[in-house]
Amino acid sequence: MNEVTPNAALARGATPVGQTGAGALPAGHPAVRWGRIGVLLMNLGTPEGTSYWPMRRYLKEFLSDRRVIEVPRAIWWPLLNLVILTKRPGPKGRDYASVWNNERDEGPLKTITRGQAEKLQAAMGDRVVVDWAMRYGKPEVDKRIQALLDQGCDRILLVPLYPQYAAATSATACDQAFRALMKMRWQPTVRVSPPYHDDPVYIEAVASAIRRDLAALDFEPEVILTSFHGVPKSYLMKGDPYHCQCVKTGRLIREALGYSPERMRTTFQSRFGNEEWLKPYTDETVKELAAQGVKRLAIVAPGFTADCLETLEELDGENRHYFEEGGGEHFAYLPCLNDGPEGMRVIEHVVARELKGWLD
Numbered sequence: 001m002n003e004v005t006p007n008a009a010l011a012r013g014a015t016p017v018g019q020t021g022a023g024a025l026p027a028g029h030p031a032v033r034w035g036r037i038g039v040l041l042m043n044l045g046t047p048e049g050t051s052y053w054p055m056r057r058y059l060k061e062f063l064s065d066r067r068v069i070e071v072p073r074a075i076w077w078p079l080l081n082l083v084i085l086t087k088r089p090g091p092k093g094r095d096y097a098s099v100w101n102n103e104r105d106e107g108p109l110k111t112i113t114r115g116q117a118e119k120l121q122a123a124m125g126d127r128v129v130v131d132w133a134m135r136y137g138k139p140e141v142d143k144r145i146q147a148l149l150d151q152g153c154d155r156i157l158l159v160p161l162y163p164q165y166a167a168a169t170s171a172t173a174c175d176q177a178f179r180a181l182m183k184m185r186w187q188p189t190v191r192v193s194p195p196y197h198d199d200p201v202y203i204e205a206v207a208s209a210i211r212r213d214l215a216a217l218d219f220e221p222e223v224i225l226t227s228f229h230g231v232p233k234s235y236l237m238k239g240d241p242y243h244c245q246c247v248k249t250g251r252l253i254r255e256a257l258g259y260s261p262e263r264m265r266t267t268f269q270s271r272f273g274n275e276e277w278l279k280p281y282t283d284e285t286v287k288e289l290a291a292q293g294v295k296r297l298a299i300v301a302p303g304f305t306a307d308c309l310e311t312l313e314e315l316d317g318e319n320r321h322y323f324e325e326g327g328g329e330h331f332a333y334l335p336c337l338n339d340g341p342e343g344m345r346v347i348e349h350v351v352a353r354e355l356k357g358w359l360d
Helices: 006-011 052-063 073-087 089-097 108-127 141-150 167-182 200-215 233-237 242-257 282-291 309-325 341-354
Strands: 036-045 129-136 153-160 189-192 223-229 264-269 296-300 330-334
Touching: 036 052, 036 108, 036 141, 036 167, 052 073, 052 089, 052 129, 073 089, 089 309, 108 129, 108 309, 108 341, 129 141, 129 167, 141 153, 141 167, 153 167, 153 341, 167 189, 200 242, 200 296, 200 330, 200 341, 223 242, 223 282, 233 242, 242 264, 264 282, 264 309, 282 296, 282 309, 296 309, 309 330
Parallel strands: 036 129, 036 153, 153 189, 223 264, 223 296, 296 330
Antiparallel strands: none
């Protein structure tokens, strides 16, 4: 990250490091840095490896979060520790291995989120310090907030990388940041970027990427599914706005592309357990379409800002298999916006919008 310098700080109207507004700090005063603006991009997380123990640590942190699993602790803890954390790390590790970035020895979500932060830093220049963190795993949210503070950032914009708000994603990322703030004597001033599920820049970026990716195919899909990560239906009934925001996003993208509701449909993926989740389910819809004679299918995942296990292995792997096994002939998964031009246009837009008043 760029280090603050006296000249650069003064150019932004800040007090340079080691001085007060009236002059030099008194003898023995602890070193301080202030006057800079930080931006912290926050995504879900990824294990540090695909073997049993890294997967177990990651799954335990993730599935211990009360925002993610709202089952009473007396029921959930024995199930998690005696069953899930014994059986799931092996199979889930193999799933991760199928999409692993072997060159950097990390999951694709980490690779792409780092790229988004680096490109945002290049776009913002010296005006801000950009960093990134994962809610689960590394780099940890509290350590990256401290790193921003160490570079003189006394104002920080938190950017949960979720277009649609959910307690299990946006809220828990902010929870982790707020826990870090609770331990600080000198807290930075903090803003949190809101969800952008219906922002015209986001909708047009997704629509533009879909048009480009469809044009590159050697077939024309009969049906396109916009697949969002699922949550239990009970979360909706308790007041979580996620379902409504996903449905609106799907509708706006469809209207931007000029497709009928039959041609472009919204579905929900990645459920587990016996509880009812948001419907229609992506995997069941894929199987039904194949059974109905649909031969050409495409899936896009606009709720993910970066490709990850749930898109690369589940959508492009499992659901491709379901479709082809059911008689489908042509299948395409259309990539997320990632750190490409469309994706960065959205992130830069959101950040610039939320920094108004701090930068100008």
